[in-house]
Amino acid sequence: MAKNAPPPGTGDIFPEEINSWLYLEQAARKVFSLYGFGEIRTPIFEFTEVFQRGLGNETEVVQKEMYTFEDRGGRSLTLRPEGTAGVMRALSGTEAMNGVETRVFYMGPMFRGERPAAGRRRQFHQVGVENAGKVSPGLDAECIAMLLHFLEEAGITGSNLMLNTRGVPEDRKDAENALREHFAPHIDQMCEDCRTRLQRNVWRILDCKQECCQKFIDAAPDAASLFGQDSRDYFNRVCDILTAQNVPFRVEPRLVRGLDYYVHTVFELTHPALGGQNAIAGGGRYQLLTPGSTKPIQGVGFAAGMERLLIVRDALNVQAPPVATPKVFLLSLGERAMAYQEVLAAKLRHQGISCFLEYEAKSMKSQMRTADRIKAEYVLILGDNELDRGIGQLKDMKDGSQKEVNLDSIESCFQ
Numbered sequence: 001m002a003k004n005a006p007p008p009g010t011g012d013i014f015p016e017e018i019n020s021w022l023y024l025e026q027a028a029r030k031v032f033s034l035y036g037f038g039e040i041r042t043p044i045f046e047f048t049e050v051f052q053r054g055l056g057n058e059t060e061v062v063q064k065e066m067y068t069f070e071d072r073g074g075r076s077l078t079l080r081p082e083g084t085a086g087v088m089r090a091l092s093g094t095e096a097m098n099g100v101e102t103r104v105f106y107m108g109p110m111f112r113g114e115r116p117a118a119g120r121r122r123q124f125h126q127v128g129v130e131n132a133g134k135v136s137p138g139l140d141a142e143c144i145a146m147l148l149h150f151l152e153e154a155g156i157t158g159s160n161l162m163l164n165t166r167g168v169p170e171d172r173k174d175a176e177n178a179l180r181e182h183f184a185p186h187i188d189q190m191c192e193d194c195r196t197r198l199q200r201n202v203w204r205i206l207d208c209k210q211e212c213c214q215k216f217i218d219a220a221p222d223a224a225s226l227f228g229q230d231s232r233d234y235f236n237r238v239c240d241i242l243t244a245q246n247v248p249f250r251v252e253p254r255l256v257r258g259l260d261y262y263v264h265t266v267f268e269l270t271h272p273a274l275g276g277q278n279a280i281a282g283g284g285r286y287q288l289l290t291p292g293s294t295k296p297i298q299g300v301g302f303a304a305g306m307e308r309l310l311i312v313r314d315a316l317n318v319q320a321p322p323v324a325t326p327k328v329f330l331l332s333l334g335e336r337a338m339a340y341q342e343v344l345a346a347k348l349r350h351q352g353i354s355c356f357l358e359y360e361a362k363s364m365k366s367q368m369r370t371a372d373r374i375k376a377e378y379v380l381i382l383g384d385n386e387l388d389r390g391i392g393q394l395k396d397m398k399d400g401s402q403k404e405v406n407l408d409s410i411e412s413c414f415q
Contacts, residue, residue, distance in 0.1 A: 009114075009122025020310055020320040021125075025107060027153040028127045032105045035146050037129055040104040042086040044111075048076040049291045054085030056260025060193075060204065065112040079111035083128045084261070085288065088297050092290040096133040097297055105129040107306070120277060121307060128283070128303035135298050137234055140265040140285055141241035143300045147269065147281055148247060155318035156309060159269045159280060161248065164255040165235035166262045166284070167227035175223035176202055186216045206254045222253040231264065238265050261286040265300070271308075273315035280308045327414050329371035330357035333364060333383035341382060344410070353414045371397065380410070 006012055013021065029039070048068050055062050067079040080086050083106050096102040107127040114120060129146070131139055144161070151159060167175070179202045183190070187198050191210040198205065206217055224232065242249055249267075257266045266284035274280065283302025290297060313320075330345055332338035341357050348355045356374055358367050364381070371379045381393040386407075394413060395402045405413055 007122075011121065011123075016323055019323050020313065021306065023320040024127065024154055024306055024309055028105065028107060028150055031146065031150045031153050032129060034149075035103070035142070037103040037105045037131075040087060040090065040106050041108070042083075042090050042106065043080075044109060045077045045079050046086050046089065047291065048078040050085050050089050051078055051081065053289045053291055054088060054261060055082070056201075059201070059260055061112065065114055067111050067113060081112045082110055083108075083126055083303055084130060084286065084299075084301060085290075087130050088132065088288050088299065089290045091130070091132050092293055092297055096299075097293075097295065099133050099298075101131065101133040101139075103129070103131050120305075125306040126303045127306055128301060130299050130301035132297055132299035135264075135285070137237035137265075138241060140238045140300050141245075143283070143302060144238075144242060144249075144265075144267055145245060145247060147283075147302050147304070150304075151269070151281075151309075154309065154313065156271070156280075156312050156316065158273075158316070159271045159312075161250070161267060161269055162252040162255050163235075163239065163242075163249050163265065163267045164252050165224050165227065165231060165264055166256060166266055167224065167231040168263050171227040171231050172223075175226040178221045178226060179203070179205070179223060182220050183216060190216060201260070203256045206256045217254060220254070224253060234264055257282060257284055261288040263287050267302070269304075271312045273312045274308060280304060280312060324354065325375040325377065326356040327354045327376070328356075328378040328380055329367070329374065329376035330355055331364065331367045331371065331379050331381045332357065333381070335361075336384055336387055337382040340387060341380075344407075348411065348414070351411055353411065378414070380405075382407075 048066075051066060052062055061081050066081050069077055071077055087104060087106060091097075091102055091104070094102060105128065108125065109123050110126050111123055113122060129143065131143060148161070180198060183194070183198055183202065183205055187195050190205075190213045191208065194205045194208050194210070194213050197208075205213070206220065208217065224235070239249070239251070255266055255268055256262070257268070262284045264285040266282075268282035269280050270278040271280050272278065281302055281304035283300070285300040287296035287298050328348070330341040332341045338357075338359070338361070345355050345357050356376060358370060368379065377397055379395040379397060381395065386392050390407050391404045392407055392410065393402055394405045
């Protein structure tokens with residue numbers, strides 16, 4: 001590993017890459033605001049209980065993947081492995097707990113101790129939304145439609161949408177018993193994780209990606225067919241709304257998502273450009289307990305992995321806006337000229353005109369090389385002779401033309 005390399009599973013994002021990230025963020029802010037969502041920012045670490053209660057102690061995220069530590073007061077803290085639990089902790093002190101609809105979105109880094117892979121890092125970035133407070137099939141369908149709208153705005157086409165229902169907790173006993181009865185005779189042929197899941201969280205078997213488990217998962221009963229009529233009606237209504245809006249989807253009975261807080265609708269988007277690990281976004285409806293509360297907060301939302309979205313954009317050859325370059329390079333020949341250019345640079349920048357100047361005494365040739373390297377649009381050449389005459393030499397770097405300009409009105413050349 002190179003000495004300047006960051007820790008495994010993390011990465012540096014350099015200026016030449018950042019425009020692609022900004023493109024995604026701007027698309028999110030634009031689209032989500034059309035649906036009435038406002039941005040929320042929560043801490044990158046929370047009390048560990050926020051995730052234990054919210055995600056469920058038996059989830060693999062809580063069991064295996066969280067970065068947990070103690071602060072100086074001996075309190076257990078965890079770097080956030082996902083966004084929903086922290087956002088719901090924040091909203092639990094608002095009217096969302098009393099059924100008042102609250103729409104928020106977030107973006108930022110998350111942390112999981114997973115094995116690094118393409119599009120999957122230990123520090124990764126998500127953009128996500130939460131619509132808390134109310135329960136409605138229409139809100140679930142709108143959330144899914146907004147996700148697709150966001151991807152369209154970000155230039156991502158060709159994704160595949162899968163839907164399923166998790167029902168409600170009251171529905172699940174018969175379904176869990178049917179799944180255990182199905183998997184138990186074959187469990188010795190399945191992976192070690194699934195052997196543990198059989199008793200602790202049988203639903204997670206359906207989410208297993210190990211090849212040795214697939215034939216048993218494919219033959220599993222459709223758990224949703226064992227849910228109550230109300231749950232099936234709820235899901236059918238979500239599907240009807242999406243169909244009316246010409247949103248293509250496939251009902252996938254094996255889709256459960258990996259967290260215990262999901263109820264009713266769950267969904268996932270995949271894209272073939274990612275290969276085997278092809279999920280780019282997912283979410284669903286949930287009910288989640290926050291520390292100190294006995295009543296769960298209701299919501300629906302999704303999260304999309306920004307690293308994965310960028311991989312897909314690159315595969316689709318979607319171009320981000322070009323990196324901004326300085327409008328003008330201020331080339332100084334002599335101490336008087338440099339002193340003048342320093343004052344001029346401050347004046348131009350306050351007027352919204354980007355500029356760059358060399359603070360070391362260098363030759364004209366050397367400074368022109370710098371102007372070319374940073375792709376400046378213009379070079380303002382200034383020496384003692386130009387200062388005495390109150391003019392400068394303005395060179396257009398696109399066509400190489402050069403002209404004299406009045407220093408008193410130099411700003412007008414860049415408007």
